Amino acid sequence: MPAAVVATTVFRELAVQAAEALGTASLPLLVIEHPLGGEPPERVALKAEQALRQLDAALKG
Amino acid sequence: MEPHFSSEVIELEDSLEAVNAYFLERRWADGLPIVPPTPERVVAMLRGVRGEPDEVLGKIPPAWHEATLEKLAINAVMAGCLPEYFPVIVAAVEALLDPAFNLYGVQATTHPVAPLLIVNGPIATAIGMNAGAGAFGPGWRPNATIGRAIRLILVNLGGAWPGAGDMATQGQPSKYTYCIAENEAESPWAPLHVEWGLEPTQSAVTLFGGENPHNVNDHVSQTAAGILTVIADTMATLGSNVKWYFNQSQVLVALGPEHAATIAASGFGKAEVKAFLWEHARLPFGKLKLGGMWGIHDWPDWMNATADDGALLPIVPSPEEIFVIVAGGPGKHSAVIPNCTFSRAVTRPITRLPA
Numbered sequence: 001m002p003a004a005v006v007a008t009t010v011f012r013e014l015a016v017q018a019a020e021a022l023g024t025a026s027l028p029l030l031v032i033e034h035p036l037g038g039e040p041p042e043r044v045a046l047k048a049e050q051a052l053r054q055l056d057a058a059l060k061g
Numbered sequence: 062m063e064p065h066f067s068s069e070v071i072e073l074e075d076s077l078e079a080v081n082a083y084f085l086e087r088r089w090a091d092g093l094p095i096v097p098p099t100p101e102r103v104v105a106m107l108r109g110v111r112g113e114p115d116e117v118l119g120k121i122p123p124a125w126h127e128a129t130l131e132k133l134a135i136n137a138v139m140a141g142c143l144p145e146y147f148p149v150i151v152a153a154v155e156a157l158l159d160p161a162f163n164l165y166g167v168q169a170t171t172h173p174v175a176p177l178l179i180v181n182g183p184i185a186t187a188i189g190m191n192a193g194a195g196a197f198g199p200g201w202r203p204n205a206t207i208g209r210a211i212r213l214i215l216v217n218l219g220g221a222w223p224g225a226g227d228m229a230t231q232g233q234p235s236k237y238t239y240c241i242a243e244n245e246a247e248s249p250w251a252p253l254h255v256e257w258g259l260e261p262t263q264s265a266v267t268l269f270g271g272e273n274p275h276n277v278n279d280h281v282s283q284t285a286a287g288i289l290t291v292i293a294d295t296m297a298t299l300g301s302n303v304k305w306y307f308n309q310s311q312v313l314v315a316l317g318p319e320h321a322a323t324i325a326a327s328g329f330g331k332a333e334v335k336a337f338l339w340e341h342a343r344l345p346f347g348k349l350k351l352g353g354m355w356g357i358h359d360w361p362d363w364m365n366a367t368a369d370d371g372a373l374l375p376i377v378p379s380p381e382e383i384f385v386i387v388a389g390g391p392g393k394h395s396a397v398i399p400n401c402t403f404s405r406a407v408t409r410p411i412t413r414l415p416a
Contacts, residue, residue: 013225014169021125
């Protein structure tokens with residue numbers, strides 16, 4: 001089953017470090033603008049679109 | 062005969078300045094100068110426990126490097142430990158690697174949290190740990206360096222560098238070192254490790270993923286109910302992580318011995334202390350809706366069904382999720398230590414004492 005990981009920009013380094021250490025470096029990483037918490041619904045929706053565009057590209061990749 | 066190491070042996074100029082420059086530039090430390098981990102010092106540290114140097118205890122997240130006894134010994138030397146402290150460090154790492162502790166979460170969260178080591182049993186006295194005045198503070202080599210060794214292990218094997226593997230927004234001073242012994246001699250009750258089913262004569266270490274201690278000042282109460290009411294008020298605050306992720310919320314209460322004696326004089330055992338705190342450390346539903354993690358919280362159905370803004374809701378699922386120890390010296394102060402709500406306290410017996 002295809003899978004992807006979502007991380008905000010400041011967590012990108014942590015996500016890459018963990019993926020490489022666990023042998024899953026090829027797993028698609030969808031990076032969205034930080035932060036995610038404390039955001040109004042319209043900005044969360046924009047970030048969801050950001051992730052979806054990357055997911056679409058990764059699945060077609 | 063030269064000792065054999067799995068780790069790379071690096072030759073550097075024979076000076077503290079050169080060694081520290083090399084280690085600190087590579088982020089192999091905590092910002093403070095280290096004791097150079099020479100082969101002789103590492104071999105001596107390894108003699109402090111039973112086991113082979115290449116024995117793997119597990120992998121330390123989020124970098125997931127292997128925690129061999131040799132790697133732990135190197136970090137223990139760097140922290141300034143004596144070999145007789147090493148069995149405590151090995152048992153602590155075993156506890157950190159218990160899945161219930163969720164070390165990945167404790168390492169990588171934005172929440173200020175660090176593993177607090179609580180040492181119980183005869184080893185605490187044998188190695189000279191401080192359980193009395195200033196137990197959470199400076200001055201005693203085993204408290205200071207055992208806690209520092211754990212931090213160096215979390216940085217060097219776990220990749221917990223601030224802003225990278227350790228994502229704490231502000232961090233906290235206890236990320237340098239966080240290690241105490243329980244003041245068993247002045248406790249009116251059974252010590253922590255006995256509550257976990259171990260014999261009083263068994264040495265043990267408990268790991269608790271906690272914030273810094275929050276002070277509780279009560280100079281006037283002369284009853285258990287009085288002191289515990291003030292402690293309960295300190296436990297239940299809107300900004301604390303505890304209560305939002307309800308099922309894994311835990312709180313450690315470190316009673317100063319004078320508070321513990323007053324509470325015990327009212328006829329309270331530990332079970333009564335926990336029951337009282339669970340009943341009284343609560344927040345009104347209407348206040349919980351003001352902010353914090355309201356809306357992204359994880360509560361059981363019975364709490365989500367609350368409708369009355371005045372309903373007082375508990376911060377932990379049961380009295381058993383409140384841990385009570387005695388720590389410190391003279392004075393009318395105690396401390397409350399909330400956990401990070403995705404890690405559970407773990408106790409391990411200290412078993413690798415050398416023959």
